[in-house]
Amino acid sequence: MLEGNDGNSPGAPPATSRDVSLSSPDRRSFLGVLLAVGTASVAALLSVPLFRFVLHPLLRSTTPLSWAEVGSVDELAAAASPIKKLITVEQRDGWRKIVSEKAVYVIKQANGQLTVLSSICPHLGCSAAWHSENNEFLCPCHGGRFGADGKLLGGPPPRGMDRLETKVEDGTLKVHYQYFRQLVPDKEVIA
Amino acid sequence: MDEPQSTSRKQQGGTFAPSQRGRFFHWLDLRTGVDSLLHAALDEPIPGGASLAYVFGSGLLFLFVSQIITGVFLALYYIPSADHAHTTIAYITKEVTAGSFIRSIHAYGSSAIVIVLLLHITQTFLFGSYKGKRELLWFAGCVLFALMLGMSFTGYLLPWDQKAFFATTVGTNILSEIPWVGNALKSLLRGGTEMGTLTLSRFFVLHVFMIPAFIFAGVAAHVYLFRKAGAAGPIQGNAATLKQSTEPFYPRQVLFDIVFALLIICGLGLLAHFSPMELGPKANPADTQYVPRPEWYYIPVFQWLKYWEGALAIVGILVIPGFVALLFVALPFLDRRPERRPWKRPAAVTIYAIIFIGLGVLGGLSHRNDLRDPAVASQLAKQHEDVVSFMKAPFEPELAGSSLAAANVALANPLAAKGKDIFEQQGCNACHGDGGVGTAAAPKLIGVGAKYDGAKLEALLKQPNSKMTAGGMPATTDLKDEDMKALVAYVQSLK
Numbered sequence: 001m002l003e004g005n006d007g008n009s010p011g012a013p014p015a016t017s018r019d020v021s022l023s024s025p026d027r028r029s030f031l032g033v034l035l036a037v038g039t040a041s042v043a044a045l046l047s048v049p050l051f052r053f054v055l056h057p058l059l060r061s062t063t064p065l066s067w068a069e070v071g072s073v074d075e076l077a078a079a080a081s082p083i084k085k086l087i088t089v090e091q092r093d094g095w096r097k098i099v100s101e102k103a104v105y106v107i108k109q110a111n112g113q114l115t116v117l118s119s120i121c122p123h124l125g126c127s128a129a130w131h132s133e134n135n136e137f138l139c140p141c142h143g144g145r146f147g148a149d150g151k152l153l154g155g156p157p158p159r160g161m162d163r164l165e166t167k168v169e170d171g172t173l174k175v176h177y178q179y180f181r182q183l184v185p186d187k188e189v190i191a
Numbered sequence: 192m193d194e195p196q197s198t199s200r201k202q203q204g205g206t207f208a209p210s211q212r213g214r215f216f217h218w219l220d221l222r223t224g225v226d227s228l229l230h231a232a233l234d235e236p237i238p239g240g241a242s243l244a245y246v247f248g249s250g251l252l253f254l255f256v257s258q259i260i261t262g263v264f265l266a267l268y269y270i271p272s273a274d275h276a277h278t279t280i281a282y283i284t285k286e287v288t289a290g291s292f293i294r295s296i297h298a299y300g301s302s303a304i305v306i307v308l309l310l311h312i313t314q315t316f317l318f319g320s321y322k323g324k325r326e327l328l329w330f331a332g333c334v335l336f337a338l339m340l341g342m343s344f345t346g347y348l349l350p351w352d353q354k355a356f357f358a359t360t361v362g363t364n365i366l367s368e369i370p371w372v373g374n375a376l377k378s379l380l381r382g383g384t385e386m387g388t389l390t391l392s393r394f395f396v397l398h399v400f401m402i403p404a405f406i407f408a409g410v411a412a413h414v415y416l417f418r419k420a421g422a423a424g425p426i427q428g429n430a431a432t433l434k435q436s437t438e439p440f441y442p443r444q445v446l447f448d449i450v451f452a453l454l455i456i457c458g459l460g461l462l463a464h465f466s467p468m469e470l471g472p473k474a475n476p477a478d479t480q481y482v483p484r485p486e487w488y489y490i491p492v493f494q495w496l497k498y499w500e501g502a503l504a505i506v507g508i509l510v511i512p513g514f515v516a517l518l519f520v521a522l523p524f525l526d527r528r529p530e531r532r533p534w535k536r537p538a539a540v541t542i543y544a545i546i547f548i549g550l551g552v553l554g555g556l557s558h559r560n561d562l563r564d565p566a567v568a569s570q571l572a573k574q575h576e577d578v579v580s581f582m583k584a585p586f587e588p589e590l591a592g593s594s595l596a597a598a599n600v601a602l603a604n605p606l607a608a609k610g611k612d613i614f615e616q617q618g619c620n621a622c623h624g625d626g627g628v629g630t631a632a633a634p635k636l637i638g639v640g641a642k643y644d645g646a647k648l649e650a651l652l653k654q655p656n657s658k659m660t661a662g663g664m665p666a667t668t669d670l671k672d673e674d675m676k677a678l679v680a681y682v683q684s685l686k
Contacts, residue, residue, distance in 0.1 A: 031442050039449060046456065049289035053264055056288040086615075095268070095275075095282035097588040100625045103615050120621065125632075127618035140618045141665060 057094070066090050067167065067174040070106060076114055076173055082107045082130045082137070082148055084119070089177045102177050103127060104164065105137070107149060116164045116175045117150045123157035125182050137161060158185045231418075233441035238424030240436045241444035244318070245422070246451035247311035252410065253452040254304045257459075258342075261297040262399070269349070271395035273388035276351035277473040278589040284470050285586035295463030301343045303459060305488045308339060316522075316543055319531030320423035326523040328416040333520045335409040338402050345398035347486055351391060353574070356474030357483030359394070360386050365496065368508045386476065426531045471578040482570045484561075491553035494560075515546065610681025613674050617667065627685040633662060640683035648679045 052059075068087040070076070076083060082105045091098045103119040121128045126141035136153060137146035145153040150161035165176040181188040220226040237245070268287060270279045283290035312332070315321055321329040348359040363386070366377040382389030424433060438444075475481075485493050492512075499507025518525070526539050533540050561567050614620060614627075622633035629635025643651065652675065655664040670678065 035442070035445065035449065042453065042456075049292050050260070050264055052289040053287060053293050054267065056286075056290070059288065084616075092588060093591065095278050095286075095586075095588055096591045098591040102625075119615075121618075126621040127615060129616040129618070141621070 066176075067169075068102075068177055070104065070116060070166075070173040070175050073114065073168055073171050073173050076106050077108060077112065079106070079108070081132055081135075082117075084130060087175060087177060104175060104177070105130060105150075105161075106173070109149065114166065114173055115150075116166050116173070117161040118164055118177075118180070120162070120179070121157055122159050122162060122180065122182055122184075122187075123155070128161060158183055159187065162187050233439065233445070235418065235422065235440040236437050237422045237440060237444055238433045238437050239428060240438045241440075241447055242425075243447055243451075244314055245444060246447050247307055247314055248417075249448040250307045250451050250455055251304065251311060253448075254300055254307060254455060255406065255410070257456065258297060258300050258304070259403070261293050261300065264293055265297060266399065271349065271391050273351060273391055273474075275589065276349060276391055277470075280350045280352075280470055281586055282588075284467075284582075291467045292460075292463050295466075295468040296459050298346075298468040299459050299462050301346060302486070302488070303455060304339060305343065307455070308336060312336070313543075313547075317533045317540070318423060318426050319526075319533070319536065321523045322526070322529060322531060323420070323423070325416075325420045325423070328413065328420055329523045330520060331409055331413040331416055335406065335413060338406050338409060341402050342398060342406070343486060343488070345394040345402065348391060348394045349398065350470055351474050352471035353474055353478065353481055353577070354471055354483060356386065356476065357478075357481045358485045359390070361483050361493075362485065362489075363390075365508060368504050370505060423531075426533070469578050469582055471574070472581045480570060482567055482574065484571070487554070490557050491550040494553040494557035518542075604680060604684060606677050607680040607684040609674075610677035610679070610684075613670070613678045614681055617670075617678070619678075622663070627682065633664070636682055637685045640685065645679050645683060648682055649675055652678065 066089070068089050070085050070087055085104050085106055086101045087104055089100055089102050091100075105117045105119055107115050107117060109115055119127045119129070121139040121141070121144050123139065123142055123144050126139050128137045128139040128144060128146060130136075131138050135148060137148075137150070138144070139146075139155065139157070142156050144155035144157040146157075146161050147153050150163065152160040162180045164178060167174050167176075179190050181190050216226070265283065268279050268283050268290070270276060280294070283294050285291070315329075315332070344359075344362060348355045363377055363380055366380065367373040369376060378384055380390070380393060381387070382393050424437075484490070496508060499505075522539075526536070528536075530536060561571060620627075622630060623636050624630045624633075627636030627639075629637075640648070651659065652667045654666055667675070667678075
């Protein structure tokens with residue numbers, strides 16, 4: 001036994017004495033089970049907010065899909081050739097936000113509909129740029145070539161330029177900026 | 192209590208043996224010694240029987256465990272830096288699911304510890320439970336008391352809001368009153384002469400690593416010494432009756448302790464839910480108007496310090512509190528009579544009462560002073576309004592550093608602004624990142640302008656050196672001269 005007796009607590013005997021009813025094995029073990037179950041349930045209840053706290057990033061999307069403004073539809077529709085636009089993309093990363101500018105190209109399809117292309121080359125991720133003198137997109141890194149509609153014309157890229165999801169709100173063209181896997185023949189979202 | 196019966200768990204174990212559960216327990220016991228551990232933990236004899244008066248010690252242990260759990264969880268989101276601390280606490284408070292609740296349990300928990308600690312000390316004092324070979328037990332308790340005050344002092348700064356910053360500025364300034372070494376101590380604690388991000392790091396390390404380690408050791412020593420000395424039991428009663436009414440720790444005292452712990456956590460939970468801990472605006476060291484007030488349990492000391500000025504300050508700040516602390520620690524040595532009944536110890540009880548009533552009066556005076564001084568009262572009211580409006584505002588995420596570099600490029604220099612377009616057209620940003628922040632593919636360009644002048648940059652762009660070429664940097668040959676100038680101007684502008 002750890003505990004000893006001292007001169008000032010004259011009552012403490014070396015042996016324990018206890019209530020008979022509580023010391024009977026059945027009563028004692030029943031009480032023990034009751035206590036164990038009771039405390040375990042309270043502990044489980046208390047751990048609910050802790051679990052929710054930990055799971056917060058999983059239960060709530062920390063990088064919500066944000067629509068970035070590209071420009072007014074009327075203005076963009078007036079252009080004959082692809083127009084480069086810098087869009088501001090805001091990403092949430094926990095308690096911080098990352099604001100970055102991304103270059104996109106707005107092109108007009110044959111039916112007059114506006115399409116937005118990511119300027120990132122699907123080959124190795126350089127930025128393809130519009131060269132009006134050749135009437136094509138050129139990637140400065142490895143010479144990938146794309147037509148005015150973004151289709152692959154030549155060079156190492158495995159597919160054409162990637163189209164981004166768009167919508168029009170109050171006459172403003174908005175785009176959902178995404179990254180796509182490089183070096184694969186089919187467009188595949190990575191972030 | 193009926194007739195006392197002496198049984199040990201060993202004997203009980205015997206009666207269980209035939210059952211399945213008993214066999215498993217026996218198997219486990221042979222390997223772990225769990226039976227004797229349980230016996231040591233649960234069958235500790237309490238002279239005079241279980242009592243509600245004895246719940247405070249285990250209540251403190253419960254609160255300490257609660258602080259550890261909530262503290263560890265808070266650390267999932269907290270960053271101890273002057274730049275991010277406030278944002279992360281605001282994030283916890285305003286955004287994270289159950290964040291405000293857990294932070295409140297932790298913050299109010301420190302107040303609860305102070306209250307239960309004072310009850311524990313008062314019970315020990317009134318029952319004279321420090322007597323009879325319990326000097327070291329009492330001393331370990333005093334050390335734990337000091338460590339706990341250290342925990343609340345260091346924890347107070349961590350949110351890095353206005354009240355945290357200014358209360359800690361004042362709190363650490365007190366150290367400089369200590370003769371000779373005061374200023375050195377203050378600088379050591381602050382990590383510099385002024386409050387700053389290093390102060391926060393130090394307080395964080397003290398709060399999260401160092402003091403808790405000492406508390407673990409202190410609790411172990413305190414509990415060991417307590418078990419060694421044995422429970423002191425009631426303040427009076429003859430040996431025979433006490434012996435007869437002695438009962439083991441389990442089950443009744445365990446039940447009392449659990450009920451007390453439940454009361455504590457329910458109280459904290461209700462408080463955290465209905466009156467969550469507030470967070471004020473971020474610390475602004477340039478604010479000269481701010482009237483700092485410490486946490487409520489430090490208010491009496493704060494008021495006390497007001498009365499000591501100039502040459503006398505050392506008496507009020509160091510000599511008198513030091514004397515009281517010494518008196519407190521030395522209590523079991525000073526009061527050596529075996530008498531435990533408080534009414535037979537008038538001197539000790541009177542001094543104890545004077546100190547506590549004095550602290551209460553000081554607290555009341557501080558409150559009254561604040562109400563009576565219109566300037567202070569209006570400033571405090573304004574500060575409170577600031578807190579309320581900050582709490583109402585939605586969470587504002589912090590702009591990441593890499594964003595700032597990109598945003599900086601709303602350039603004043605039109606040449607550099609043009610250069611930025613070329614930077615992107617040429618696809619430089621694909622590898623060097625937007626705003627030249629760098630990526631895995633290529634180094635950052637921020638600051639490169641300090642390393643090379645314009646001519647050298649142009650030369651490197653036209654003909655990269657071998658290291659650059661090896662890294663995949665292509666030569667820039669198709670740019671018009673003016674475009675090259677613009678690109679160089681842009682790269683130079685990246686700071």
